[in-house]
Amino acid sequence: MAHINKAKHWLDLKKLILILATLCVLASLFNALFSSYQVQKQVMVKDTLEANRAYATKLADVTDLFLQSVLMQLKASGETIVSHLDSPELINNELKQMLTRTHSFDSIVLVNAQGEIIGAQPSSLGVVGTTLINEAETSPLREQAPFIVGPFVSPAGNLMVSPTHPMFDNKGNFAGFIAAGIYLKGDNILGRLLANHHHQDKTYIFVTGPNGKLIYHHDDHRIGQDVTDNEVVGSLLQKVSGSTQVVNTQGVAMLAGYALVPTSDWGVVAQRPLEVTMSHLSNTMKHVLKTTVPFTVFLLICVLGLGSFIAKPLWRLAKLSEQVQDGRNIDFPHVPTWYYEATWLYQAMRSSVKNLGAQIQRFDDERKQDQLTHLFNRRGMEKWLESAYEQRIPFSIIALDIDHFKKVNDTYGHDVGDIVIQKLAELMRTNAREQDHLCRSGGEEFLMFLPHVDINKAGNIAERLRACTAETQFDEAGHITISLGISHWPLCSDDLHHALKLADRSLYQAKANGRNRVEHAVLANHNVA
Structure with a gap:
């Protein structure tokens, strides 16, 4: 066999093991970090979506209870007033008591069956004697059932929603309705209920009405804005609750949970910017990287020592493998040998493998042939x-x-x-x-x-x-x-x-x-x- 010039092979097995091991360790480190990042991202996004969905559902339930409570109060007062609609003094006293004994709403009005406001508190509203003409305001007259109007602009110029309850006389005839006004830009129970939540991570709440307009938002200037283009609001308008990643109307990626308020068909949305979630993830991955790097360096040092240990017996094996050659010239696949020991092993194994292949083929043919006739068995x-x-x-x-x-x-x-x-x-x-x-x-x-x-x-x-x-x-x-x-x-x-x-x-x-x-x-x- 021709002599191999080792000087031409600057890359021996020890160096190769070190290089490959270093690449493998770094690739494994990158893969582990990348996989961990992807898994943690999915987990954090999923957890945030679920937390927001649960929180939106909880707020929707509480809001629903609040609205039911307001409607029950209106029903009770309506039953008291309905038999005294001809007594303005009794009406005003009852309405004033309702307004002072609860902070559930900002105003209250009484409307007769003809749509005329016959009582209102606070009296400073100055709407007594006016007739409702706005389509939203007159809807309780058509419904003649518990109904929540809004959002709309009241005769006094306030943006509001209005839970209403019908009144019927002792003969069952519709006598009008009593309505509570909840100012959307006011300080009331509903606003405090939605504004005070436990999140301190830029999660915020907004509420939409059945027409897709904002009823509540932490930015008061946006209340009343139409947000039907929002994917989440579109789902709520179809009476669907859930959670999803969405880009809001301001172009910001959000993780949103949303739920429907059954009594009013309002939608409660709790959402958190995706960027905030990702910033927490980035901090976590930086910490992981800091703790991983020292171990990686230690591992590479160990690989260098093991590389030297592994290379020596393999080099001896390459020298010993030359003894299996017998010089037969048969086809043998080319194997790239870019380092010294591999070249020795290749040349030594070439003839051995060819001989072995020929013997295996001969044995295989003999196994499949009938020895007497040389036909197949x-x-x-x-x-x-x-x-x-x-x-x-x-x-x-x-x-x-x-x-x-x-x-x-x-x-x-x-x-x-x-x-x-x-x-x-x-x-x-x-x-x-x-x-x-x-x-x-x-x-x-x-x-x-x-x-x-x-x-x-x-x-x-x-x-x-x-x-x-x-x-x-x-x-x-x-x-x-x-x-x-x-x-x-x-x-x-x-x-x-x-x-x-x-x-x-x-x-x-x-x-x-x-x-x-x-x-x-x-x-x-x-x-x-």
């Missing part, structure tokens, strides 16, 4: 059938058997019997094509597989082989005959094993019908069992 047959089945190659099957072969062995001995078998194998080769697969399946039994040959043509081939055999002189044994059975896969049966059995049955049918003949299996489309 059952192992070779099964390999070919497996390949043909996987490739869906159609083929005819000829099963053949020597008639009265036991008599040949008994009369002339097994040596003559072996000669008969060998000569019949030669006749089979003579009557077959190169691509046909010929097998000795056992004793005096043989199988021929004819790819892409239909059953009729296979019958002609079988008949020719039968006649040729009958006319041939088999030395001491004289003349012999054979019986043959034919089937086809998949025409006789799509089941490969069944197709083989059909050929075997046809062979035995030929024997039963007098031997020295050919019998065909019936095609499957002719209802062959």
